[in-house]
Amino acid sequence: MTTEINILIADDHTMFVDGMDSILSGEADFVVVGRSYDGPSVLDFLRNHKVDLVLLDVNLPGMNGIEVCKEITSQYPDVKVLAISMFNEESFVSEILNNGAKGYILKNTGREELLKAIRTVAGGNSYFSDEVTEIIMKGLMNKRKSSARTGSFIPRLSRREKEVLKLITREFTTQEIADNLFISLKTVESHRASLLSKLNARNSAGLVRIAMENHLLDD
Amino acid sequence: MTTEINILIADDHTMFVDGMDSILSGEADFVVVGRSYDGPSVLDFLRNHKVDLVLLDVNLPGMNGIEVCKEITSQYPDVKVLAISMFNEESFVSEILNNGAKGYILKNTGREELLKAIRTVAGGNSYFSDEVTEIIMKGLMNKRKSSARTGSFIPRLSRREKEVLKLITREFTTQEIADNLFISLKTVESHRASLLSKLNARNSAGLVRIAMENHLLDD
DNA sequence: TAATTTTTCAGGGTTTACCCGAGTTTTTGT
DNA sequence: ACAAAAACTCGGGTAAACCCTGAAAAATTA
Numbered sequence: 241m242t243t244e245i246n247i248l249i250a251d252d253h254t255m256f257v258d259g260m261d262s263i264l265s266g267e268a269d270f271v272v273v274g275r276s277y278d279g280p281s282v283l284d285f286l287r288n289h290k291v292d293l294v295l296l297d298v299n300l301p302g303m304n305g306i307e308v309c310k311e312i313t314s315q316y317p318d319v320k321v322l323a324i325s326m327f328n329e330e331s332f333v334s335e336i337l338n339n340g341a342k343g344y345i346l347k348n349t350g351r352e353e354l355l356k357a358i359r360t361v362a363g364g365n366s367y368f369s370d371e372v373t374e375i376i377m378k379g380l381m382n383k384r385k386s387s388a389r390t391g392s393f394i395p396r397l398s399r400r401e402k403e404v405l406k407l408i409t410r411e412f413t414t415q416e417i418a419d420n421l422f423i424s425l426k427t428v429e430s431h432r433a434s435l436l437s438k439l440n441a442r443n444s445a446g447l448v449r450i451a452m453e454n455h456l457l458d459d
Numbered sequence: 460m461t462t463e464i465n466i467l468i469a470d471d472h473t474m475f476v477d478g479m480d481s482i483l484s485g486e487a488d489f490v491v492v493g494r495s496y497d498g499p500s501v502l503d504f505l506r507n508h509k510v511d512l513v514l515l516d517v518n519l520p521g522m523n524g525i526e527v528c529k530e531i532t533s534q535y536p537d538v539k540v541l542a543i544s545m546f547n548e549e550s551f552v553s554e555i556l557n558n559g560a561k562g563y564i565l566k567n568t569g570r571e572e573l574l575k576a577i578r579t580v581a582g583g584n585s586y587f588s589d590e591v592t593e594i595i596m597k598g599l600m601n602k603r604k605s606s607a608r609t610g611s612f613i614p615r616l617s618r619r620e621k622e623v624l625k626l627i628t629r630e631f632t633t634q635e636i637a638d639n640l641f642i643s644l645k646t647v648e649s650h651r652a653s654l655l656s657k658l659n660a661r662n663s664a665g666l667v668r669i670a671m672e673n674h675l676l677d678d
Numbered sequence: 679t680a681a682t683t684t685t686t687c688a689g690g691g692t693t694t695a696c697c698c699g700a701g702t703t704t705t706t707g708t
Numbered sequence: 709a710c711a712a713a714a715a716c717t718c719g720g721g722t723a724a725a726c727c728c729t730g731a732a733a734a735a736t737t738a
Contacts, residue, residue, distance in 0.1 A: 253545070253566040255573055259478015262485070277567075326472065326545075347472040348496075354474060398715060411665040413694065426718045429696075434715085436696080443724090444695075446630040448667040617684060632724070645687050648726075653684095655726085662694085663725080 244269055245362045246290055250276040250308070251297040251324070256347075260295065263351055270358070279308040286316050293362045298325040298336055306336050313340025322361045343367035394454055395438045404431040406457050409448050463488055464581045465509055469495040469527070470516040470543070475566075479514065482570055489577070498522030505535050512581045517544035517555060525555050532559025541580045562586035613673055614657045623650040625676050628667050 247270055249257050257275050264270045273289055276282040279300050285291070294312060298305035309321050323341040336344065343361040345354065349369055360367040397405065400421075407417045414432070418425040436442070439450045451457055466489055468476050476494050483489045492508055495501040498519050504510070513531060517524035528540050542560040552563050562580040564573065568588055579586040616624065619640075626636045633651070637644045655661070658669045670676055 254569045255543075255566045256475055256478060258570040258573075259475060259480075259482055262481035263478055266481070324474075345474075347474045350473045351477040354477075400716065408664050409668055411661040411668075413662070415694085423716085424718055426720095427716070430717070431715095433696075433698095442630040442696095443632075444662070444664040445627050445667045448664045449628055449630075449671065452668065452671045619685065634724085642685085643687055645689095646685070649686075652726080661726095 244271050245358065246271050246273045246292045247358070248272075248274045248276065248282065248285060248289075248291045248294045250279075250282045250294055250300065250305075252277045252300055253297075263354070264358075267355060279304065279311075282308055283311055283315070286312065286319065291316075291319055293320045293322060293358060295358070296321050296323050296341070298323055306339055309336050309341050310339040320361045320364075322357060322367070345369045394450075394456070397435070397438065397456065400431050401435055401438070402457070404428055405435055405447060405451055408432065408435075408444050409451055409457065463490050464577065465490050465492045465511045466577070467491075467493045467495065467501065467504060467508075467510045467513045469498075469501045469513055469519065471496045471520050472516075482573065483577075486574060496520075498524075498527040501527055502530055502534070505531065505538060510535075510538055512539045512541060512577060514577070515540050515542050515560070517542055525558055528555055528560050529558040539580045539583075541576060541586070564588045613669075613675070616654070616657065616675065620650055620654055620657070621676065623647060624654055624666060624670055627651070627654075627663050628670055628676065
């Protein structure tokens with residue numbers, strides 16, 4: 241009996257999970273022991289099962305992949321996390337790697353590379369696909385020069401900012417937003433100013449466009 | 460030998476395509492005859508191969524899924540298109556269905572439903588997952604409500620109004636729009652007033668939202 | 679050709695959005 | 709635990725958006 245690798249697949253897209261399962265089941269040393277479609281159920285599963293590696297989607301509903309990863313590596317240090325994402329975004333990459341993930345690959349990774357990545361990470365080493373490595377390097381070079389127009393990088397919005405943005409999109413005036421949130425008109429204007437700065441927009445019209453283009457209000 | 464269904468998978472995420480391939484290869488009546496990672500190559504492939512059904516990702520790089528679908532159904536009427544998407548957006552659903560797709564499913568669809576959808580569409584019928592059906596229904600309801608209630612259907616916009624609307628969406632100020640179109644500032648304000656009235660909006664933020672929701676600038 | 683819509687523009691006024699600054703509280707990183 | 713960063717909270721002043729009224733060419737449609 242060779243050392244089998246017990247794998248948990250965590251992704252909210254069933255179709256993707258099915259495909260992954262199908263690929264991994266063809267390998268003798270892999271055992272897909274479970275599937276999770278959101279963050280909390282990943283942690284639930286780990287409580288009751290022996291898992292060697294979690295294939296973790298960065299973009300999970302509810303509790304996102306980064307938080308989940310943080311929990312996994314703090315509660316179960318022996319469990320390896322291989323992050324998977326649609327997007328090659330520096331923010332995601334660096335953030336989840338800072339939270340314990342041992343590898344990061346994109347969903348446009350081929351079958352062979354996927355298998356290699358899993359074996360590498362399960363063996364205790366790190367694995368990054370070439371594109372990701374490149375991003376990390378660039379990130380280190382730039383370090384903090386992220387206001388570049390290249391690639392629409394979108395900083396995280398705070399709770400208040402999201403609330404204000406939502407109401408702006410619904411055609412509320414500043415005064416109406418203030419009344420709705422029980423804060424001063426000036427405070428609302430301040431939040432909008434942050435939004436304009438973060439989203440690199442010139443006015444509310446731009447905020448609405450960017451919000452809709454990037455699905456910023458889909459929570 | 461039963462009637463085999465020749466399938467082309469069009470998605471830019473290799474991993475997803477691999478998974479899909481793996482699932483479909485397990486079915487006796489399915490043959491995955493090709494893979495495409497962008498719009499043009501789909502059309503290229505169809506020129507030289509016999510394909511019964513295209514599994515088409517709505518969000519393709521370069522030429523997007525909607526355009527690709529339009530081309531497919533106009534050039535190859537016998538080829539069925541089953542649209543696949545990450546998002547359950549009414550705009551995507553209705554638009555791609557209007558462009559010849561015979562079915563629409565989400566990437567969080569399970570294996571069995573996927574196989575069922577493919578067989579249904581390949582057989583010449585339409586297939587929509589439950590979530591998608593719900594969205595379509597809501598869309599129809601809303602349209603009826605809004606057009607019956609306050610008569611707030613969307614009136615036709617004039618050429619100038621569209622131009623102004625487009626520039627508003629691009630964050631131009633009134634003065635900049637005036638300069639860009641070589642007309643007076645007052646004229647631009649007049650056009651915007653018409654837009655606010657026609658689209659039943661209170662401000663430019665509303666104009667942008669309505670414009671994007673209803674694809675008013677897709678010419 | 680007549681009727682309608684579109685495009686163009688103005689004066690004058692009110693409201694709102696946006697810019698600069700700044701203090702307090704909360705969160706984050708080491 | 710401490711320093712740094714981010715978030716939340718406001719005020720004053722200026723530029724821009726928005727409203728109302730009115731109106732004359734120009735283009736489109738019936």
